[in-house]
Amino acid sequence: MEPTAPVAWEVQKISTIFIRNRKAMDPRQRNADSEDEWIQAKETDRVTVLKTQDTKETCLPTVKNTQRKMPRVPAHLRERALGMQQGGMRTADVARTINCHVRTVRRLRQRYRESGRTADHPRSGRPRVTTPAQDRYIRISHLRDSFAEISTVCNVTYNFHIHSFPWFGMDIGGTLVKLVYFEPKDITAEEEQEEVENLKSIRKYLTSNTAYGKTGIRDVHLELKNLTMCGRKGNLHFIRFPTQAMHRFIQMGRDKNFSSLHTTLCATGGGAYKFEEDFRTMADLQLQKLDELDCLIQGLLYVDSVHFNGQPECYFFENPSDPQNCLKRPCCLDNPFPMLLVNIGSGVSILAVHSKDNYKRVTGTSLGGGTFLGLCCLLTGCETFEEALEMAAKGDSTNVDKLVRDIYGGDYERFGLQGSAVASSFGHMMSKEKRDTISKEDLARATLVTITNNIGSIARMCAVNEKIDRIVFVGNFLRINMVSTKLLAYAMDFWSKGQLKALFLEHEVCQKEIEVNAMCSKTKAVVVRVVTGYWLTFIP
């Protein structure tokens, strides 16, 4: 059996059948519930299994009517039909009696003559995900504890690597779509042979390029190599493209016939809600929406646990107040809680995280990466984040901002404000002469500094209010943004007089999607459980 379908479905299915059988009122059914019959049942087509097990009233009429146009003749009727024929009834009469087409009766007779059986020929169907041994394991574990969560059973079972490729996770933010792709490196020859052409081409397209279309980019430097995920070894790739290009992406999914590989995509971020309809109608893909903040926290913990190609994922700055001796130092989140997680995307969300499941969104602000880029676009006419950052790196914000010394001539001692502190962001721009002479670079720099300082100051207040002394800054805004990271580190250190520590990640941009990927199997299980009774709808 090829492990292709997600294990949870199988687990669910087997358990469901099992429960149904155990609970059946008919004593005949209970007797029939033996290991042998199970195994036998499993070796035939899945749907047939159902039919043989669910006789008469326990049959699922909804499934029958919606999924299959043709009414399928149950086994006992097949036997009876043969008997009737042998008893001399006309084929047409037999067909009417068991409510099927004449041709069905003829085929039945034919098959019986050839094989001596009334059952259908074995069908190819969808390949099974679980091996008979796994099935047995699931069954036994269910017998041991019939109230066990599906996810628990699933977790125990997925040791047998059982994930259908390709593995994707997607975070559709306000500005950027972040995609992680797991490229398996341990594909056996057998697997490769079995691999669908489609899947191969997707893998090849993603791994051999670093840019996709005009705007899609793979962050090669962030690639996580030789990662073990769900029992498979491989590389994790990080790809991003603007949310504006989302529709083109969905179109591509349709063109590549992605729905033949997966019916469901795991996604998080606001776009998971916004584009859900488009995914369904345009590409025939369901979006598995995962909670953004859950993903964020678990993703953060995940990247920290796997390390960045041998290096710790987290880093902080030593001596942030001293630009000469400021050093980037790696560190591990061995004991990460409590922490204040500041996620700077288009906007900013600030979470107080006390454990993996115990967190709350403290506050947020609308002055985030989107504001920086938006203002930069308006002020300097730049188009991309990189462009804006590049300009900002060259600029000098003191030409734009009014400093304390510009107002007070020096330090404002009464309140312990340094002369170099910014008193009013863009304060110089109130005067026309200065507006006329200012450079774009200075403006970009001032925008960056303004936004960063503001985030820093809100984060610091939240940390004090929540009594947390470790702040982890993550998010798209900090990607390749050394100015902001250093500024944040400095601000935290300075204003808290060394009490607060600012931490950053190498993978600021992508931790959310990793989580999506890692959580796939588990959350899927949860979803399947929710729709118990209708699980057949998931079968392609």
Added chain:
Amino acid sequence: TRQMAASGQMKRSSHSMDKSIILPPDEIFRNLENAKRFAIDIGGSLTKLAYYSTVQHKVAKVRSFDHTGKEAVDEPLYEISVQEEVTARLHFIKFENAYIETCLDFIKDHLVNTETKVIKATGGGAYKFKDLIEKKLQLKVDKEDEMSCLIKGCNFVLKNIPHEAFVYVKHADPEFRFQTTQPDIFPYLLVNIGSGVSIVKVESEDKFERIGGSSIGGGTFWGLGALLTNTKRFDELLQLASRGQHASVDMLVKDIYGGGYSCLGLTGDLIASSFGKSATEDREFSKADMAKSLLHMISNDIGQLACLYAKLHNLNRVYFGGFFIRGHPVTMHTITYSINFFTKGEVQALFLRHEGYLGAIGAFLKGAEEDNPNQYSWGENYAGSSGLMSVSPELYPMQRTRSGTFDMLEMDRLDRQLVNLPLLLDPSSYIPDTVDLTEDAMAREYWLSCFEEALDGVVSRAVASQPDLTDAKERAEKFSQKYQHKLKTLRQQPFAYGSLTVRSLLDTREHCLNEFNFPDPYSKIKQRENDWALKFFHKVVKSLESLNWEERQFSLVKGLLAGNVFDWGAKAVSDILVTDPDFGFEEAKQQLQERPWLIDTYNKWIERLKGPPHKCALFFVDNSGIDIILGVFPLVRELLCRGTEVILASNSGPALNDVTYSELQILTERIAAMDSVIQSGVQKEQLILVQSGSSSPCLDLRYVPEQNMQISNLSGHVCYVLLCYLSAGHKNKNVFFIKIRLDKGLATVVRERHTDLVIIEGMGRAIHTNFYAALCCESLKLAVIKNSWLADRFGGKIFSVVFKYEQPCK
């Protein structure tokens, strides 16, 4: 001045309004000649000048004739003289920086009597204009720290001006909701939004700390706004912003999620990323939209920071100030919205009426520290102050335009410290006024018309009160115009001076009368009535004594009520009094409503009187003449006979025909001479006269004198009375009697004597104000409703009687 006017005219003809201004000297920089002390606060766009000046205005003085030994029947009881009195007044003027040079020239020309050598300066522009000021005024500029000035000013206005703080509600009528003054203003958070933002925690008068701030403030709005929209002026930017739609520039939650994000409680319309769309959408954005987005961004950011700091320091009073706010409706609205959003309504964004003056007030106070200004109380002078302006022109179309006008604030020194009446049950929830006319549009309409109609009568009496002065008519005309203008303003902007009440309308009229040197238009009337009533005192007392106890009590109350009919403040009564000179005490009794009265707790009162006598009664008296002499004094006499001490509280200054403290002193003396009970009461200090601390027909129990001035600090009025007593060669007892009163104010006496009954008399004190006042001792509020509209509201007829006796609930 001529030069000034000429230059003004010349500039007007050249239409360069930006730089030119004609200074109306009658209106602004008043009393500049005697200015003593200057302070200036030069902000980014506005200059605020503060000066302390003495105002010479006329006050009516009464002085007793020496009646000893002779019975001069025809001679009046006392002599009225109008005297010049010097009182202190604070002037604050706000004008645009563009006018600073013109104004300095003007000041230089007019500054004659000053000895001051220093001008206190604060604000960002103090450096810039330092040389100019020094050159023009020949005064040394002494720089003061901006923030400490601000705090000082803030404490000052919060303490001295009732209805200073307000909450802004957009599209409401009225859009300002004033907060009642809290007895304890500390601690509070002051968020000053200038170019940047400073967040200051104020714990006491001198203790404050800048706990945080932000560089994103007004300067950012202006600077970024100018860059984005190419609009140069701050006000224009705000106007742009008020027209824009921020949703077209900002990325909203619904742009990301397609709807709300319910599990985090974020609605779809929240801003997820300010200017987020300008990064992702490739199109032109309108200037208005960008300005609006910018405004939202900055307001929200400040609101959020303010909330975080308020939460951290556990403060729930947050005042906002600075040029970013300065009465701009858009910013007040966005800040209010943001505070409500972030604190979920726990913290209210409060704004200040005189927010623009805080720096100047503070700088001034710094300079005046040696004068010990905290020892005085200051009251806003409604006549000389410009009111708060409406911010939604569609609601109040006829108001001054913002730019180019001079905004003024004047405050009178009250020469005494005012405190809460110790008998108030809950000072923090006490609201003196019965009806808030700002909220009750119908009542507002009625009272404004009522005051307008009564104006002619007031004018004619004002003229009549000064028959010897030739310019009286002219001044009366000016008064009439000014008051009419005030009423017009109030009709359009009822919130201009805080919550509009009958009390504030009456006070405004008094202020305006004083302004034009009509210190006491009713002085002659009062004198005549006092003379007249005194003659009947003996007869009234006699007739009362002949009655049995029950009858006497009723007769006393009826007499008091009948006396209260004689109120020149009520138009219905003054009409009768003018047309019918024979209308007297007995006629008034006839007019009174028969029992049961409109509010009638008389039986309860009688039951109480049958019990043990009160320890001490505090009696707020109303009118002079029949009211005080034939109504109040017999009752006082009865109380004294019962063994109850009586404190008679009368107005410090004249208002309508209300009896003033100095008049009452003479009257008491005269009655004491006629009546042995009163005389022994005075001698044994069982009858005490105190000042109520106000010059208003109404009564605000939050502001009563703690103690009167020290002898050394005596100014004008009181000093004069003392001197005239001394010079009149009165006996020692009287001098002693006055000395005690000088040392102890109402509040102190009330506390010392363990007052257990408060009697409040008259419409102004018991109906317009204090009707619902809860006291921690027994109280009796009585009045005759002499206004048919008000009677109608209460469900009665004119001359209905309110007799409200209450015992504190235990």
